[in-house]
Structures are given as C-alpha cells and as structure tokens.
Amino acid sequence: MTLFYDKYSSALYGVILRIVKKEEIAEDVLQESLVKIWHSFQSYDASKGRLFTWVLNVSRNLAIDKIRSRQYRVGSRTQPIEESAALRQAATPTFRPEHIGLQEMTTKLAPEQKQIIDLLYFGGFTQSEVAEELNLPLGTVKTRARAAIKVLAKLIR
Amino acid sequence: MNTQEYIESGILEEYALGVLDEAQRADVERLAAQYPEIRQELDLIQHGLDSYAQAHTQEPPAGMRERVLAGWQAAIHQGATTSATELPIAPVAETVVRPISSAPQEEIAPSGFNWMMAASVALLVLSAAANLILYNRWKESETQLVALQADQTRVASTMQAVEKRLSTRTQELAVLRSEQFKAVELAGTPAAPQAKARVLYNTATKAVYVDVRNLPTLPQGKQYQLWAMDKGKPVDAGMLAAATTAGDSLQLMKNVANAEAFAMTVEPEGGSENPTMETMTVIGRF
The missing domain is CATH 2.60.40 (Immunoglobulin-like)
Incomplete structure (x- = not known):
C-alpha cells in the first residue's frame, strides 16, 4: 500500500482536493479511498478498464459523496472553480509520459466545454443539474460534454 | 449492430463521466465486452479523462503520507477485527452518483471528523474530572504539608533545647570528673x-x-x-x-x-x- 500511495497519491489528492476544495477534508477522503480500494480490490475487473481509471473513480466518488453529504455546496457552488485553492497552487511537474499538462489541455478545450467537464467530473453534478446551473438545455450540455471528452481523448490518441 | 453509430452516440463519454444510471452502465459494459472497437474507444475516452484528472496532480502536503498510511492501517485492522465477514464493498462501477434530491442533508454515518470531535470532547471531560480530583488532592496535601511543617518546627526546637541541656550536662559532668x-x-x-x-x-x-x-x-x-x-x-x-x-x-x-x-x-x-x-x-x- 505504501508503494501504491507513492505512485497514485499525488494524482488522487489533486483530484480530491479539486472536488472537496479543503485540504484537511481531501486528506480524509484520500485515506477513506485507500481503505475502500483495499477492501474492494477484488471487485476491480481489469477487462473493464485500467487500474488508474478504477482507482480514480473510487476516490472521485468518495469525494463527491463527501461534498453532497455536507451542506457544502451552498457555499462552494457560487465559488468559481478557477478561484478554488486547488488551482491556485501550481501542479507539480512530473515526468510521466501520459501526463499532459493542464495548461495544454485547457487550451485545447473551449471554455464552455471545460466548464461542463469540471462541473460533471469535479463537481459531482448530473447532466440535468449542470443544465439547470448553467441555464442551458439538457441537450446542449450533453453535446458539449461529449465534445469535450472527445477533445481529451484526441489529445492522448 | 452499428458500432460506429453507437460510439458516435456519445454514451461512452457519459459512461466515463459516471453520469449514466445503472442499467445504462451495464449495457455499455456488456457491449464493450462484446465489441472490441467499442472497448477500444471506451478505453481511449477513459484514458483521456484520466489524463485530464492527472493534469490536476498535486503533491500532498508534507507529513500527510504518514498520517494517511497510518490511518489506513488503523482502519483495515479495525475492519479485520470487528467485521471480518463484512461483505466486500460493491464494485465501484456500480456506485451511483445520487441526484441532489436524494442526497442526505445531514451526514448519517459519522465521519472521521465527527469521531475526532467526540473523542476530543470525551477527553476534555475526562481531563477536567482528573483536574478536579488532582486539585482536591493537591489542596489536601498542602494542608497536610503545613501541619507537618509546624510539627517539624516544634520537634526541631524541642530537639534544640534538649541538645542544649545535654551539652550543658556533658560539660558539667566533665567538670565534675576532671582531676584539674x-x-x-x-x-x-x-x-x-x-x-x-x-x-x-x-x-x-x-x-x-x-x-x-x-x-x-x-x-x-x-x-x-x-x-x-x-x-x-x-x-x-x-x-x-x-x-x-x-x-x-x-x-x-x-x-x-x-x-x-x-x-x-x-x-x-x-x-x-x-x-x-x-x-x-x-x-x-x-
């Protein structure tokens, strides 16, 4: 687990912090994630996807559960994501080949695409909630989300 | 089945984002297992999102590694002793992102923070009680100490008087016994x-x-x-x-x-x- 921590903690912590926005809560969630990963490891099915995807989703779901369980959203919803503490700290440079810089990614994404991805992926919003939040038709939200992910997928193609 | 059309439909993107309901998700997984090109596309999409997530990589603060690993260890040991028969947690793929309306307003399961809070309060109460007891004992000891000090002074002065009388007598005896x-x-x-x-x-x-x-x-x-x-x-x-x-x-x-x-x-x-x-x-x- 120590090896696991050293390999994944930075990425998981970054995502969790992005979602919960508070460092001490991010630490709690990271720990809960490790416990959950440990206990449910046998349910990981390699044929369904990469380990990293699975691990990431465990942590992301826990983090989203966390912000939904608290009265959290009231305050953070109005806070623009770009101003959250997570973004003010520069991402640590790493040398993983699969790691594409945030800067590069965001320049490839249109602002409205990025906004939707962030709400869906880091905000724990459903698509209809995003539509409500942004005052857009649900169809538009879906189209933009798909387009955004296609862009991301293309980046690593 | 036209896999290209299915891929174009955008459902794979929604799957990767975790916004599908359980039935839809099972459907996607079934098709992905069945058609390699869907699998491939899904992997690519997930990989893309992973990279996006990874782009947010952030070095955890110093000291967190030890705390988190220690907490993890404590949690799995506790789990092993109290609920060894506990069912494995449902596969992550089935974890549903609940809509807000069904989300509990208050936390039902006490989080680590709440436990720490309760533990702190309990410790505070215990500490206060211990303080009270110790304060009373200290007061008692102080009274005893004063009494003992008075006693000691009295004994010392008596001793001094006795000492003086003894030395006088010794001197007298010396005079009486002296041949000079x-x-x-x-x-x-x-x-x-x-x-x-x-x-x-x-x-x-x-x-x-x-x-x-x-x-x-x-x-x-x-x-x-x-x-x-x-x-x-x-x-x-x-x-x-x-x-x-x-x-x-x-x-x-x-x-x-x-x-x-x-x-x-x-x-x-x-x-x-x-x-x-x-x-x-x-x-x-x-």
Whole structure:
C-alpha cells in the first residue's frame, strides 16, 4: 500500500482536493479511498478498464459523496472553480509520459466545454443539474460534454 | 449492430463521466465486452479523462503520507477485527452518483471528523474530572504539608533545647570528673547551719564552678554572691543565678586568680563591692 500511495497519491489528492476544495477534508477522503480500494480490490475487473481509471473513480466518488453529504455546496457552488485553492497552487511537474499538462489541455478545450467537464467530473453534478446551473438545455450540455471528452481523448490518441 | 453509430452516440463519454444510471452502465459494459472497437474507444475516452484528472496532480502536503498510511492501517485492522465477514464493498462501477434530491442533508454515518470531535470532547471531560480530583488532592496535601511543617518546627526546637541541656550536662559532668578541679566544700555558718554548697576550682585555668546543695530561700530583691578569699581579702567571684541557687545545675563563675577559701553572702540584687559579713551563709577553705 505504501508503494501504491507513492505512485497514485499525488494524482488522487489533486483530484480530491479539486472536488472537496479543503485540504484537511481531501486528506480524509484520500485515506477513506485507500481503505475502500483495499477492501474492494477484488471487485476491480481489469477487462473493464485500467487500474488508474478504477482507482480514480473510487476516490472521485468518495469525494463527491463527501461534498453532497455536507451542506457544502451552498457555499462552494457560487465559488468559481478557477478561484478554488486547488488551482491556485501550481501542479507539480512530473515526468510521466501520459501526463499532459493542464495548461495544454485547457487550451485545447473551449471554455464552455471545460466548464461542463469540471462541473460533471469535479463537481459531482448530473447532466440535468449542470443544465439547470448553467441555464442551458439538457441537450446542449450533453453535446458539449461529449465534445469535450472527445477533445481529451484526441489529445492522448 | 452499428458500432460506429453507437460510439458516435456519445454514451461512452457519459459512461466515463459516471453520469449514466445503472442499467445504462451495464449495457455499455456488456457491449464493450462484446465489441472490441467499442472497448477500444471506451478505453481511449477513459484514458483521456484520466489524463485530464492527472493534469490536476498535486503533491500532498508534507507529513500527510504518514498520517494517511497510518490511518489506513488503523482502519483495515479495525475492519479485520470487528467485521471480518463484512461483505466486500460493491464494485465501484456500480456506485451511483445520487441526484441532489436524494442526497442526505445531514451526514448519517459519522465521519472521521465527527469521531475526532467526540473523542476530543470525551477527553476534555475526562481531563477536567482528573483536574478536579488532582486539585482536591493537591489542596489536601498542602494542608497536610503545613501541619507537618509546624510539627517539624516544634520537634526541631524541642530537639534544640534538649541538645542544649545535654551539652550543658556533658560539660558539667566533665567538670565534675576532671582531676584539674579541686572541690571545696562550703559548710553552713551558724546563721544557716543547714546550708551546704561546693566550689570547683581549676587552678590551671582559674575557672570556678558552683554546685549548690542546699541554700535558704532568699527574700525578694536579694541574691547570693560568691567571694574568693585571697590572702584574707574577699574577691568578687560573681552572682548566683536563681536556678543555681535552687540546686538545679552547676554555674560557671568569674575566673579567680588565686584563692584559699570561698564564701557566699546575701547581697542586694546585682551584687556589692564588698561582702556584707553578717549575711555570710556558707564558707569553706582548701
């Protein structure tokens, strides 16, 4: 687990912090994630996807559960994501080949695409909630989300 | 089935984002298992999102590694002892992102924070109780200490007095046993036939001690005075203290250079220059 921590903690912590926005809560969630990963490891099915995807989703779901369980959203919803503490700290440079810089990614994404991805992926919003939040038709939200992910997928193609 | 159309539909993107319901998700997984091109596309999409997530990589703060790993260890050990039979947690793929309306407003399961809060309060209460008990004990001890200190002071002063008396007695005994001292018995004169006293005279150091055996009680304002007779002349050898007169102890008198006899007279308090011969009570010579 120590090896696991050293390999994944930075990425998981970054995502969790992005979602919960508070460092001490991010630490709690990271720990809960490790416990959950440990206990449910046998349910990981390699044929369904990469380990990293699975691990990431465990942590992301826990983090989203966390912000939904608290009265959290009231305050953070109005806070623009770009101003959250997570973004003010520069991402640590790493040398993983699969790691594409945030800067590069965001320049490839249109602002409205990025906004939707962030709400869906880091905000724990459903698509209809995003539509409500942004005052857009649900169809538009879906189209933009798909387009955004296609862009991301293309980046690593 | 037209897999290209399915891929174009965008459902794979929604799957990767985790916004599909359970039935839809199962459907996607089934098709992905069935058609390699769907699998491939899905992997690509997930990989893309992973990269996006990874782009947010952030080095955890210092010290967190130890805390998190320790917490993890504690949690899995606790889990192993209390609920070894606990069912494995449902596969992550089935974890549903609940809509807000169904999300609990208040946390039902106590989080780590709440546990810590409860533990802190419990510790605070325990600490307060312990403080109260210790404060009371401390007060008690302080009272006892004061009492013991008073006691100790009393014992010490008693001890000092005893010590002093002992040293006096030892000195007296030394005088009595010393061969350097010559004893002169002073017998009562016709004025006081019962009177009896003794003078111890050290011819080397010229020290004079008086040891009273029996002397008549004196009227108010009078005191016995010891005289040494040197070549027929009386020399003042000092006044007898009340305790000495009562026969309580030896008394060191003034040094006398030379003497062939000693005598005591009754004089006004403080003594006289010359003896009042009529009041001579005892006399004795070597």
